[in-house]
Amino acid sequence: MTSLLRGGGPRSMGASLLDQVLAETLDPAYAQAAEARAAREKAAAATGRPLSPVRRRWGSLAVALTMAVAGVLAAVTYDQAAVGAQGREKVREALISDITQGAETTDALADELDRLRTQLSAARDDALTATAEGQRTLQELSDAELAAAVLPVTGPGLLVTLANAEPDADADPVGGGTEDPRGRVRDGDLQLVVNALWASGAEAVSINGQRLGPTTAIRFAGEAVLVDFRPVTNPYLVSAIGDPDTLRSRFLGSPEVGALAVISESFGLRFEFAQEDELSLPAGSSLELRSATPVSQEPAAPAPEPSPGG
Numbered sequence: 001m002t003s004l005l006r007g008g009g010p011r012s013m014g015a016s017l018l019d020q021v022l023a024e025t026l027d028p029a030y031a032q033a034a035e036a037r038a039a040r041e042k043a044a045a046a047t048g049r050p051l052s053p054v055r056r057r058w059g060s061l062a063v064a065l066t067m068a069v070a071g072v073l074a075a076v077t078y079d080q081a082a083v084g085a086q087g088r089e090k091v092r093e094a095l096i097s098d099i100t101q102g103a104e105t106t107d108a109l110a111d112e113l114d115r116l117r118t119q120l121s122a123a124r125d126d127a128l129t130a131t132a133e134g135q136r137t138l139q140e141l142s143d144a145e146l147a148a149a150v151l152p153v154t155g156p157g158l159l160v161t162l163a164n165a166e167p168d169a170d171a172d173p174v175g176g177g178t179e180d181p182r183g184r185v186r187d188g189d190l191q192l193v194v195n196a197l198w199a200s201g202a203e204a205v206s207i208n209g210q211r212l213g214p215t216t217a218i219r220f221a222g223e224a225v226l227v228d229f230r231p232v233t234n235p236y237l238v239s240a241i242g243d244p245d246t247l248r249s250r251f252l253g254s255p256e257v258g259a260l261a262v263i264s265e266s267f268g269l270r271f272e273f274a275q276e277d278e279l280s281l282p283a284g285s286s287l288e289l290r291s292a293t294p295v296s297q298e299p300a301a302p303a304p305e306p307s308p309g310g
Helices: 013-023 028-047 053-128 132-147 187-199 244-252 255-267
Strands: 002-004 010-012 153-163 204-207 218-221 224-227 230-232 236-241 270-281
Touching (some): 153 244, 187 236, 187 244, 187 255, 204 270, 244 270, 255 270
Antiparallel strands (some): 153 236, 153 270, 204 236, 218 224
16 A cells, blocks of 8 residues: 655555654653653752652653564564565566466467468368359459458558657756656557558558558557557557558658647657568458348338318
């Protein structure tokens, strides 16, 4: 359990309890006893009669007892805080292990799915190429799959790089620099780049190896950018396949790139592009097949006949 200091940093509850034990009196009765003793010493000094050795001895014992109890409580508090920190570390390690195991399982299932899809596509192609009608159907299907981004593609194109601004070392020379949140690449910046590439004639687009399809969404969740609900990290490499010269000229002349250039200049984002002779884009996630049926229209009920008096 943590609390926040005045400066905003985290502070453990164990540390706050320890500070309270050391800073505050163990019991209000001890404070009252100390005040009474001080009053007696003052009165004794005024009358010229010092306190008896017995009273002094009892006072010393009380002080020693108070310090001993405070030390024991401080040690117990420290031990509890240390045990709590160890428990939190074990929980964190267990969660990391679960996440790693889950990611490995997901990757294995994804590889198995790709293998089965390859086998299915090969069997389908063999069956369709046997007839002329099947060959025409296969060509139409291949064009549809390319448009739906479910096939890997390779070819020349444009590589656009977006990256967060570098930390300002002058603002914090001791801590190594602070990061301005306005200097982070956001989902809207990537959307500008992608829209400009599609409008410039790109045939296929990916972000950090995540292929974009007709239903792909680019979103910002917390501090992570999600592409098709999968996180991508800085720097962001946007690959677009198409004629490099056409892509470059249309891309630079698009209003989206002009707006992004202003953002980059204002907040220090790194915005670069380069023509590439060969780019390889993986296949995207397959679309969920859905079917629709027309809603049957029942004939409208005849209007009631007017009454004789109406």
